[in-house]
Amino acid sequence: MLAASAAHTRLVRLIVALVVLGAAFATQGLAQDAVPPGHPSIRGTLAMRFGEAADAHRTGEPVWVLADTAFPHVVYGIYDDPREAPSVSGHMLSGPYVTPPDFGAERAGMIICAHLKRPYSRYVCSGTLGFPPLNPAEMESFTLTVTMTDGRSESLTLPAGDTDAFFLSVSAFDRFVAPFYTRSYGVDFAKRIRDDIVGTEYLREP
Numbered sequence: 001m002l003a004a005s006a007a008h009t010r011l012v013r014l015i016v017a018l019v020v021l022g023a024a025f026a027t028q029g030l031a032q033d034a035v036p037p038g039h040p041s042i043r044g045t046l047a048m049r050f051g052e053a054a055d056a057h058r059t060g061e062p063v064w065v066l067a068d069t070a071f072p073h074v075v076y077g078i079y080d081d082p083r084e085a086p087s088v089s090g091h092m093l094s095g096p097y098v099t100p101p102d103f104g105a106e107r108a109g110m111i112i113c114a115h116l117k118r119p120y121s122r123y124v125c126s127g128t129l130g131f132p133p134l135n136p137a138e139m140e141s142f143t144l145t146v147t148m149t150d151g152r153s154e155s156l157t158l159p160a161g162d163t164d165a166f167f168l169s170v171s172a173f174d175r176f177v178a179p180f181y182t183r184s185y186g187v188d189f190a191k192r193i194r195d196d197i198v199g200t201e202y203l204r205e206p
Contacts, residue, residue: 046092048184049073054097056164064095072185115172136160173197 046069053065053075066076066085069092079085085093113125126133139160147153167173173194181190
């Protein structure tokens with residue numbers, strides 16, 4: 001009986017210690033995230049959206065991001081000069097952000113990679129695919145052409161400056177896109193996007 005009581009006491013002390021430790025970490029986190037005097041307070045999801053938008057614009061030069069303050073914080077535009085950004089109701093301009101070009105290069109370069117499933121799962125990129133290096137600043141558009149078994153083909157052209165990835169299946173969405181949106185906006189938002197994709201007429205049985 002005494003042994004059980006002692007064990008119970010130790011357990012209670014451990015729980016209290018963990019609660020106190022957790023409170024200390026929480027307090028420290030609040031102190032680190034405190035907004036400096038004179039600066040507006042913003043939501044964590046908006047702060048993350050600013051960072052993600054800047055990271056997608058890897059020029060090595062300062063950029064400013066204009067985004068909607070309401071969730072899911074649609075980005076209105078990215079600007080090299082904050083004076084170029086328009087005044088849009090309900091939006092906030094944040095910056096400057098500086099993100100280095102890919103691979104530490106002096107300028108951003110384009111890399112094409114494909115995930116091939118057969119004969120085994122692997123990634124192949126520009127050099128292996130025999131695709132020449134290209135300067136993104138000189139590119140105008142991307143054209144994806146799909147050729148059917150009966151010889152028919154369908155093409156889709158998208159602007160190069162606004163396009164950085166193609167995903168060709170729901171499986172690819174689940175593995176590459178869903179984790180990003182889950183991390184940035186939460187699982188409910190990622191699920192909503194997936195439901196929209198799966199619910200489109202293109203994926204329904206004929």
